[in-house]
Amino acid sequence: MAHDVARPAVALVTGGGRGLGWGIARAFGRSGARVCVTDINAAELAECAADLAADGADALVLQSDVADLAATQAVVRQVVERWGKLDVVVHNAVYMPLITFDATTPAEWQRQLDVGLGGMFNCAHAVWPQMKAQGGGHIIGIASGSSFRGYHEEIAYCTIKHGVEGFVKALSLESAGYNIAVNTVGPGALIKPTRLTRAEAAALPEEVRAGWADPVELGKAFVWLAAQPPRRINGHRLDAGPIVRTLAAEGPDFAFAPEKVTLYPDDFRARQAWYDNYTG
Numbered sequence: 561m562a563h564d565v566a567r568p569a570v571a572l573v574t575g576g577g578r579g580l581g582w583g584i585a586r587a588f589g590r591s592g593a594r595v596c597v598t599d600i601n602a603a604e605l606a607e608c609a610a611d612l613a614a615d616g617a618d619a620l621v622l623q624s625d626v627a628d629l630a631a632t633q634a635v636v637r638q639v640v641e642r643w644g645k646l647d648v649v650v651h652n653a654v655y656m657p658l659i660t661f662d663a664t665t666p667a668e669w670q671r672q673l674d675v676g677l678g679g680m681f682n683c684a685h686a687v688w689p690q691m692k693a694q695g696g697g698h699i700i701g702i703a704s705g706s707s708f709r710g711y712h713e714e715i716a717y718c719t720i721k722h723g724v725e726g727f728v729k730a731l732s733l734e735s736a737g738y739n740i741a742v743n744t745v746g747p748g749a750l751i752k753p754t755r756l757t758r759a760e761a762a763a764l765p766e767e768v769r770a771g772w773a774d775p776v777e778l779g780k781a782f783v784w785l786a787a788q789p790p791r792r793i794n795g796h797r798l799d800a801g802p803i804v805r806t807l808a809a810e811g812p813d814f815a816f817a818p819e820k821v822t823l824y825p826d827d828f829r830a831r832q833a834w835y836d837n838y839t840g
């Protein structure tokens with residue numbers, strides 16, 4: 561069966577109660593996609609549900625922990641029962657306390673990995689049979705500067721973000737045969753710092769918030785990627801900022817160049833050369 565990339569798409573966004581995931585979910589909703597949003601924070605999830613309803617989006621909002629595989633499988637089941645397919649899964653949720661190595665207890669380390677990296681596995685594992693059966697789809701993780709650099713007090717976070725890239729690079733080799741794309745997308749723009757709740761962010765001075773990109777605008781990059789045939793871009797790290805700028809300047813059918821979709825075009829070319837020549 562050929563993968564049906566025709567609208568309306570069906571999308572799942574984890575950790576969409578606030579922040580970037582909230583913007584991605586709203587962008588999908590506004591594009592006409594049916595969208596499921598999960599989060600563990602019930603209060604912010606309710607605010608997200610109200611925002612999606614105000615947009616007129618066809619939405620399903622579920623409180624669910626992405627670190628729990630059975631719960632993630634149940635989310636996928638509910639989406640497919642309701643809409644018949646699941647075209648794109650964005651694993652956006654993260655738990656990121658800024659703490660030193662001394663403060664990183666084994667339990668703390670494990671929880672961070674279970675959400676950020678385990679959540680990526682859980683999403684892919686949960687949606688894999690459905691995407692194979694329907695003939696394809698997109699699995700998207702979220703990239704960061706921490707995907708390839710180290711930062712103070714981000715021991716687990718940097719490990720997670722590096723790990724997600726490894727997951728994408730290796731799984732893309734296997735997913736290609738099923739017409740499933742596995743990529744990451746970074747914000748590629750300054751956004752609200754991770755961890756800040758809606759209320760904490762709103763309490764900051766206007767001049768601080770004015771420096772942040774609109775997550776709903778950045779979400780358009782995810783909508784664009786999800787509309788691409790899965791074999792076109794697979795195993796890569798993209799960035800929403802450059803994609804959104806390109807969409808505004810040239811429209812969705814722009815002539816492709818790595819510079820137009822990522823802050824790291826050299827990495828894009830190096831990966832492509834590896835994939836093109838890899839015979840293992």
Ligand SMILES: NC(=O)c1ccc[n+]([C@@H]2O[C@H](COP(=O)([O-])OP(=O)(O)OC[C@H]3O[C@@H](n4cnc5c(N)ncnc54)[C@H](O)[C@@H]3O)[C@@H](O)[C@H]2O)c1
Binds near residue numbers: 598600627704755
């Ligand atoms: N904010 C930045 O500057 C920045 C930069 C680069 C990458 N990112 C990435 O963007 C993504 C979103 O980050 P953000 O800045 O919007 O963060 P955020 O803290 O505002 O949002 C994360 C959301 O995930 C939810 N969440 C946490 N644990 C969960 C779990 N176990 N199951 C389901 N949901 C859970 C939280 O409740 C929250 O709503 C993350 O992957 C992050 O690494 C953010």
